[in-house]
Amino acid sequence: MDLSSFHDRDAVQRAAKLLLRKAPRRQLTFLHVCGTHENTIARYGLRSLLPDSVRIVAGPGCPVCVTSTCEIDSMVEVAQDHARVFTYGDMFSVPGSGRSLRDARADGADVQVVYSLADAISIARKSPKPSAFFSIGFETTAPLAATTVLAGVPPDFYFQISHRLIPPAMRALLDAGEIRIDGLLCPGHVSTIIGAEPYEPFAREYGIPIAIAGFEPLDVMLALIDLIDQVDSGKPRVFNEYSRAVRWTGNRKAQRMIERVFETCDSEWRGLGTLPESGLRLRDEHRDLDVRNRFDLKPREPAPMPPGCRCADVLLGSADPSDCPLFGDRCTPPTPVGPCMVSSEGTCRIWYTYGGRGRG
Amino acid sequence: MCLAVPGEVEDIQGRNGVVNFGGTRRKVDISLIDELNVGDYVIVHAGFAIERMDEEDARQTLDLLRQLESAEY
Numbered sequence: 001m002d003l004s005s006f007h008d009r010d011a012v013q014r015a016a017k018l019l020l021r022k023a024p025r026r027q028l029t030f031l032h033v034c035g036t037h038e039n040t041i042a043r044y045g046l047r048s049l050l051p052d053s054v055r056i057v058a059g060p061g062c063p064v065c066v067t068s069t070c071e072i073d074s075m076v077e078v079a080q081d082h083a084r085v086f087t088y089g090d091m092f093s094v095p096g097s098g099r100s101l102r103d104a105r106a107d108g109a110d111v112q113v114v115y116s117l118a119d120a121i122s123i124a125r126k127s128p129k130p131s132a133f134f135s136i137g138f139e140t141t142a143p144l145a146a147t148t149v150l151a152g153v154p155p156d157f158y159f160q161i162s163h164r165l166i167p168p169a170m171r172a173l174l175d176a177g178e179i180r181i182d183g184l185l186c187p188g189h190v191s192t193i194i195g196a197e198p199y200e201p202f203a204r205e206y207g208i209p210i211a212i213a214g215f216e217p218l219d220v221m222l223a224l225i226d227l228i229d230q231v232d233s234g235k236p237r238v239f240n241e242y243s244r245a246v247r248w249t250g251n252r253k254a255q256r257m258i259e260r261v262f263e264t265c266d267s268e269w270r271g272l273g274t275l276p277e278s279g280l281r282l283r284d285e286h287r288d289l290d291v292r293n294r295f296d297l298k299p300r301e302p303a304p305m306p307p308g309c310r311c312a313d314v315l316l317g318s319a320d321p322s323d324c325p326l327f328g329d330r331c332t333p334p335t336p337v338g339p340c341m342v343s344s345e346g347t348c349r350i351w352y353t354y355g356g357r358g359r360g
Numbered sequence: 361m362c363l364a365v366p367g368e369v370e371d372i373q374g375r376n377g378v379v380n381f382g383g384t385r386r387k388v389d390i391s392l393i394d395e396l397n398v399g400d401y402v403i404v405h406a407g408f409a410i411e412r413m414d415e416e417d418a419r420q421t422l423d424l425l426r427q428l429e430s431a432e433y
Contacts, residue, residue, distance in 0.1 A: 140410065192411045222421065
């Protein structure tokens with residue numbers, strides 16, 4: 001299957017020309033909630049191709065950035081005092097209220113970075129010892145943990161379940177009304193799992209145009225064109241630009257696995273506070289796999305963002321990274337102050353790497 | 361984090377498959393997709409195939425640009 005046309009320069013420029021012709025008269029702000037979208041937008045300089053009246057802002061689309069300090073602090077405690085910790089690379093360097101898993105490993109704790117939960121299981125089978133997997137991520141990643149739990153894990157293998165759900169976060173953002181949003185660019189791979197259907201209430205109840213987009217530059221441009229057309233026509237709907245990977249009802253098998261293993265719960269998003277029904281936890285019948293059930297971990301309170309850091313506003317979409325006085329000065333990838341500079345999916349990190357605004 | 365990459369299924373053994381990503385092959389857990397066949401394209405996220413990739417839908421999306429242009433010009 002040849003997908004190269006989705007990042008073909010000529011096709012993207014033709015789409016840009018169309019966007020300029022359709023340039024809205026009033027200022028429109030479109031929000032995306034996906035670090036991978038921000039990566040595509042910044043890496044390909046798409047903001048420089050937009051009409052002046054169209055602005056794309058990044059919301060809380062980086063699961064690493066929104067994982068609470070309590071969860072990180074607890075996993076640092078597990079690594080230091082109780083068990084081997086497996087983590088995705090993105091989470092490894094993010095500090096909680098003080099220390100990161102990287103710091104714990106530097107002090108001799110057994111912390112292993114894995115590409116996949118399957119790799120962690122395979123290592124645990126080969127070298128048995130108490131282990132805990134730091135299971136972060138949105139709906140895209142949650143079924144991986146669910147199917148692994150159902151398939152059976154090695155003895156003495158536990159989970160810190162830190163999964164977050166996108167639609168409840170979108171609802172909270174819209175209800176907070178901190179920024180005016182004229183359209184939502186919805187995340188392709190979250191939608192692969194949940195489908196296009198869950199966005200329908202946003203179009204219907206909130207009257208907000210919705211476009212689900214893939215991650216090539218042409219995907220994002222086509223989605224933006226449709227969002228502008230929806231605003232123009234005054235008929236908000238759910239447009240599925242990423243139909244090659246997103247079905248209306250999503251991946252039903254993956255959804256069933258999530259439902260069998262997890263239940264929803266209120267969850268704290270770093271910088272945003274507690275959002276109702278926005279997280280997952282293990283159901284009672286699987287609670288014996290919960291790391292908190294196995295080890296006696298200290299109770300913790302969420303820590304505020306570091307002084308001067310504007311990650312909370314960046315996660316809300318109400319500030320650009322360049323609005324933060326620390327950005328690129330005290331806060332850089334080797335010396336990150338806030339979580340959005342640490343993760344490769346963090347908006348600040350992406351802007352630092354590629355230049356975010358994409359115009360001079 | 362939600363990065364996922366398309367590839368072609370070349371072999372299937374129980375809940376695992378071998379997926380070819382433009383020449384790089386990797387063992388992938390395919391248990392989240394029913395009735396997968398060798399030759400199908402899948403999107404892989406952190407070692408798990410999360411959905412089939414549909415070639416006809418990809419073609420239709422690419423065709424959208426031409427349709428939008430002919431409506432506009």
